[in-house]
Amino acid sequence: MVLNSCREMATSAIWNVTYRAWVTTFAPILISSSVPIYSVTLWGWVYNGKRDLCSIFFGNSMPMNSKNAPNIAEYAAKLDDGRYSEYSVLLGLRFGVGVECVVEFVHVQGSPGAFPASVVLVSFPWAASDSTAIDSRVACVAIEDYVLRVYQEGVEKHARQNRGEDGSGSFQLLTLSQEVLERNVVSVEDGMVCIKARISLPGTSRSPKILGDEFKAMFSDELAAVVEHVESEVDNLSRLRQHVEAVTVHARIQSELEQNDLAAFVGEGSILPRASGVSDLPLKSGEVALTVPDPLCVEIALDDGECVRGLGIPRGVTVIVGGGYHGKSTLLDALCRGVFPHVPGDGRERVVTDSSAVFVRSEDGRSVRGTDISCFVSDLPGGRTTDSFFTDDASGSTSQAASIVEAIQAGARLLLIDEDSSATNLLYRDEKARSLVPDDPIRPLIDTARSLYEEHGVSIVLVSGAISEYWAVADSVIEMRNYQPSDVTERARELVRDQEIVSGAIETEFCDTRIVDVSKLSAEYYAARQRISVTRRIKALRSQAKILEFGNDVVDLSAVSGVVDECQTLFIGYALYAFSQMGDFENESPSSLAVRFMEMVEQEGFGFIEELEPKWPLFVAKPRLQDLAAAINRVRSLEI
Template sequence: MSSPRTDLAQTLRRLDGGSYGAYKQLKGSWRLGDAELIVDRVQSDPYAPPSLARIRLSLSDTGIPRELIATRDARVAAGDFLTREFARAARDLGPRGGKDSGGISIQRTGQEILERSSVIVPDPGSAVDPAPARESGMHRAGDAGAVDRGRGAGRPASSTAEAGAVEVRCEIALPAAGRRIKGHAAHRLLTEVLPGVVERSLRWENLDPAAFEAHVTSHLDAQHLRAQLPQRGLVAFVADGAVLPRASGHRDEPLARGAVPFETPPRLRVELELEDGSTVSGMGVPEGVTVVVGGGYHGKSTLLQALERGVYSHVPGDGRERVVTLPSAVSVRAEDGRAVSHTDVSPFITNLPTGADTRDFSTSNASGSTSQAAATVEAVEAEAGVLLLDEDTCATNLMVRDERMRAMVPGEREPITPFVDRVGALYAERGVSSILVTGGSGAFLDVADLVIAMDAYRALDVTDRARQVVREFPRPEDMRPAESFGQIRPHVPGGVPGDAASRASGHDAARSGPGVGPGAAPGAHGGHDGGVTERVAGARDDSRGRSEHRGGGRGQHGRGGSDRSSGRPGGRNKPARARGLDTIQLGREDVDLSALSQLVDPSQTEAIARLLEEVERTADGRTPLTELVDATLERVVREGLDALAHHRGHPGHLALPRAQDVAAAYHRVRR
């Protein structure tokens, strides 16, 4: 293996004034003081996306105390913190111009602490610092071209040196004058500004130790609180003093003025333990059915939104640092117009006038009620521990059906069973809790285990009052809840709908675990109004060019065979990629994820795009979607986000998503 080159300054001076394409000579490994700069990809044009680079600095040279990064969770938080510090230093020290002066950037961050690909902090227990380089007394932070052992051919990998180094993955826009190289500006950017950014953001002596420790502690505390929820029979916890309101609908920072700190109703107060053994008090939301009521603008949706984001840890000062929810919590809503593909919606929709079997329901344009029914079943299949619903974003006819409407339309003529009739059985049979916000219907009071009222942003336990109201205004006999939630079939990617083989390997229709999937009516496709149309032979398919074939090879990931000519499922020529937070471009299709309100970072969406390709490659017509998603995510957790890289080196902007969001994205692909 070759050592990093030491002539970066001379090379940049020599390139000055040359054609922009000559920047390609920068590709490779360079000595940068104590650090190493690895240029993985050089932009072809000053207007093209920036060049991709990595910077390695040995853990010992950073000076970061090893006891602060001893656990995996601590290293995740440390990487998130260093990403923010690198971005801040690049803004402060970097040039403010455009293509004339170039620039340095890194993955953007928000209020959540996420596992990211932007900065990798090594395990100090396995880190072996590189041997000191003889020349100039500098330490070598790693060799370019090192091969990762255990990840297979074509994978970016970790050498012994890499194992002992903090690695930053950044973007560098190389300066230009027209389409000529500005060598002197590039010299300043790479040999003065970049080392300064590294010094300020990676050296312990230049960091704020208290801020570093607070960031790590915030994540460790939240993880510790989350782990206690099932042990205490809780699905969520909101600490006393938490600040739930946000600055605005488009800004996730805490409301600067006028926010009312959260105060727990006395009967709901519990104490949980923090990482250091101290305790924190707050409201414990128990398993079962919780209904949140209150007048408009009194804080109901604000509480629910905080619980939605409680699946993530938050940065110090956010106000929600100690607001935690079960990691598997899923927000469910209506999604008018979404696609539904071979989903068992029979717990909520049956007896269609066409006689179609709703255990295998498909439509390219679902109504609000149909889309919410599908989303609910999909969340149950994805093993959600609690569903979060707000009547403002739900389909009324799927949520409730009042006495007058039942009198107008007899039950045998109504295909929809409302959620209020199933929510109790959903918890009793499957252990899936629900938290519902309602202000317009009291129907859920009959089935509520706990009722919380939000009054001027203050939480009150009004369960006793709710039970009194139920006694005063009893539910008619013909509106009693269903005794059973019903069986649902697992969704099995890669199989032929209705084919028994696709439900083989022990995954039959009667399995007791949550699931959705292929059923007995392969030709049925629900219309927007719940009607059914048949797929006509020779008609254009909704798949927009996507093939039914799903190969088992790994194609572009260097893991084996390829599918057709592209190495990607469906014969796509380009890899799936994110377009912002809410969209995945999959071949010629744009997959709309705007209803997945618990996605918080475009880097998660990019990771989901790549995971969808992995799921499609491994689909065999027998394995349920949940198992495929779990297997791919387990590999990512084991090997790191670099396992999703399309090529060696800089893996792109990635952040670890939840299994529930990966599955939800899969279900929204039109097939």
């Protein structure tokens, strides 16, 4: 084994030295000479698929000055009208673009319509280093998010898309949510900015040819203008600081919630309504800024001595009431998204929710794999027990019961529930219904809400416009009227003073004792129609960012409110793949798999996830462990 390892190391070293000589010396000479282009592409074909090119070729002394890199226009002229596959010569090469920018090709597509497209690293010096020092990981995430957004802003402003056929000749942008997420797309360190960008290289589709002039225009002209735009906006310290402040203040408030005995906080002046049911942008016309009356108002001190005022939602059981279209669900939706910071101008910058909060709803047809739902549902007809409940087609009540238990097992300290999307029989059963069907196996949440908080520390925020019985078990009742909150707790209690409260303890510790057979989490895909197998299929369904295609499984994450971005879906897919590939995840429950994996990400960063995909660079964003656990529990092929 040692001998084989030495042989592999020697072989790798020879390849690295040879290809480094090719990239740094021979390729530029050949490109600028009259040597046929097929000679130039030879080594690109041979070496295609090598990863981590920066470290392989240059180590830590990689030249970062664009003046030292060859001009991309010369390559464009030589490549023009060649076979599309000859783009492969670009793999690993570095070019100067503009004054200080260097571009390196780390993945080159094989055809005009190929997915994924080519990937380049765009690097340039970072000038705004004075008062915008990166003094925390939170600030770093904020700056990286800002750079990514102004890069995409620059592309939309300066680039012409679809210069070639089959969608080629395009800067392929990410669909960014309003939330600021930790990603592996931008890095800012040591005075340098590096952006990983997907760019589809221009070409024709029939007898695929390279469109050299369009290639030159994309990189020499448009990308240079985009980088200039990014540099200008990074130098715009006022805008940059505003972005960083929105993220760091959110983190500061979130860290103060527990000390202030709060489950959530909604800053005064927040704009909660959205532009439409299919847009997450703020409502611009007729916007209503939140005002908070004194009985509901709390103040949280920030590091600089400033105090922020807003609606404080206490820990315990909170019921949000109000008429239709007055903002009940709008407030709850904002709380769901408040686990993440938002970009400036969103209106929800100071909506801050307990970081572990989970929105739970009914999911008819959901797969449930051995979850203990006996605290909510007793034994079912046919002798079916519920302490290890399996089904491929859950009802509304059993699916929501499973989601509640799984969320608590994953560490959720706050449950967010809307009666409109819940199973009514799991929320409540009135006295006459109890009398008529005394042996109903479903134990409604109203019977256990107090126990969940007092014995297990799990708070509940429930939107309910029709179930007054919850007022009797609530610590706080908030009415929304014209999108404004008011405290109606005492009045609500007075109205239900004579109501008999049915309450009882939950006799479970919410321990996840299931053991996942990770060897059965296969990403291999078999296409029955074509009768072919693919080693890995891990991707979000096209135009469905919350549907994960994992092997032959389709994992529906539409009810997982913490998944707000396609890059999170991809992260989850490769986490599932890692469980079966890395050998470090045996004898674990779904919850502990999520905990251990997220701990690895915290310690090692995104690097080990990227190494799971040898074919092309990944674009991923970090979900919360509660969302990863929810995804694991929704894999239909999961074996316990």
